[in-house]
Amino acid sequence: AQSVTQLxxxxxxxxxxxxxxxxxxxxxxxVYLFWYVQYPNQGLQLLLKYLSGxxxxxxxxxFEAEFNKSQTSFHLRKxxxxxxxxxxxxxxVSDWSGGYQKVTFGIGTxxxxxx
Amino acid sequence: xxxxxxxxxxQVTQMGQEVILRCVPISNHLYFYWYRQILGQKxxxxxxxxxxxxxxxxxxxxxxxxxxxPDGSNFTLKIRSTKLEDSAMYFCASSGRGDTxxxxxxxxxxxVV
Numbered sequence: 417a418q419s420v421t422q423l424x425x426x427x428x429x430x431x432x433x434x435x436x437x438x439x440x441x442x443x444x445x446x447v448y449l450f451w452y453v454q455y456p457n458q459g460l461q462l463l464l465k466y467l468s469g470x471x472x473x474x475x476x477x478x479f480e481a482e483f484n485k486s487q488t489s490f491h492l493r494k495x496x497x498x499x500x501x502x503x504x505x506x507x508x509v510s511d512w513s514g515g516y517q518k519v520t521f522g523i524g525t526x527x528x529x530x531x
Numbered sequence: 532x533x534x535x536x537x538x539x540x541x542q543v544t545q546m547g548q549e550v551i552l553r554c555v556p557i558s559n560h561l562y563f564y565w566y567r568q569i570l571g572q573k574x575x576x577x578x579x580x581x582x583x584x585x586x587x588x589x590x591x592x593x594x595x596x597x598x599x600x601p602d603g604s605n606f607t608l609k610i611r612s613t614k615l616e617d618s619a620m621y622f623c624a625s626s627g628r629g630d631t632x633x634x635x636x637x638x639x640x641x642x643v644v
Contacts, residue, residue, distance in 0.1 A: 448631050459637035460574070460622065467631045506574060510633065516562050516586045517626045517633050521574040 418443035418509050420522035428528045429497055437492040437525045439507030449490045450508040451481055454524075460506070466490060477501065502529045533557040535636035537623050543642045544613055552608045552639045554623030563606045564624040564633060565598065567591065574622065580606065613643045 423438045441447065449466040464475025471483040481492045490507060507522040536555045544550050556563050565577040579586040580598050588596075597609045606625070610617055620640050624633040 450632065452635075457640075459620075460635045462632070462635075465632060508574075516579045516581055517564075517630065518576060518579065518587070519564075519566070519624070519633050520576070521566075523573040 418445075418447060418511060418518075418520050420507050420509055420520055422507055422522035422525050424525050425523065426526045426528065428530055430530050431499055432496045434495050435493065435497050435501075435527065437505050437507075437527065439490045439492065439522060441488055441490060441507070441509045443509060443511060445511050447509040447511045449481075449483060450510070450519075451475065451479070451490075451492050452506045452508060452521075453477075453503050454506065455503045463492070463505070497527070497529050499529050499531060501527060503527060533634075535623055535625055535634050537621075537636035537639050539639060540637065541640045541642070543644060546615055546643055547612050550610050550613055550641060552610075552621050552623075552641065554606045554608075554625075554636055555604055556606055556623065556625030557627070557634055558604070560625035560627045560630075560634075562586075562626045562628075562633075563598075563600065564626075565608045566622040566624065566635075568620040568622065568638075569616075570619070577608075577621075610641075613641075615643050617641060618643045 421440045429435045451463040452460040466473045466483045474480045504524045506524045510519040563580040568574045578588040578592045595611045620638045622638045623636045626633040
């Protein structure tokens with residue numbers, strides 16, 4: 417079974433400050449890791465994904481995440497946030513165990529960018 | 532770029548009524564999924580569907596729910612008799628054999644009144 421823990425339910429940060437949204441996962445098999453963003457009243461948009469290879473993954477809107485296998489973490493970072501980054505961010509893992517792809521989401525972190 | 536499309540984007544229904552949420556997965560995909568997000572909560576797995584049958588369903592997916600691929604292009608989720616607690620955003624997703632990710636639609640917001 418796989419699980420995802422997002423340690424912070426809300427993260428307030430001032431505009432142009434850096435931010436890190438934390439994500440830890442557990443799984444008994446190799447997994448793929450994702451970050452999705454959800455703007456108010458909208459659907460899920462894929463920010464970035466880690467499949468294999470380089471542990472630093474760059475995504476859209478200036479976000480990046482680092483896969484750390486020993487710490488089973490996949491934290492999301494942005495060096496300078498904008499007001500438009502205010503949204504909810506979901507960390508997710510997926511694998512093909514059981515013959516189909518199952519995605520497990522974390523509970524989400526609300527990023528509030530303060531002007 | 533191919534995408535998963537869901538209709539309608541928002542549906543309001545009265546408690547006890549049947550609703551059908553529709554999804555058109557990416558055309559060459561073989562695996563289909565429904566997820567649910569109750570307002571303010573995380574996205575939860577409901578069901579996966581492959582080769583015209585359910586692969587796995589969660590405990591949420593009780594007898595009130597059913598899925599169907601009626602015509603080779605659509606993938607539907609039916610809720611037989613809606614309850615207030617069925618109000619949520621419902622996401623459809625699909626993936627191909629060997630894909631590294633599932634591709635999500637924009638969701639249907641279901642409001643049961």
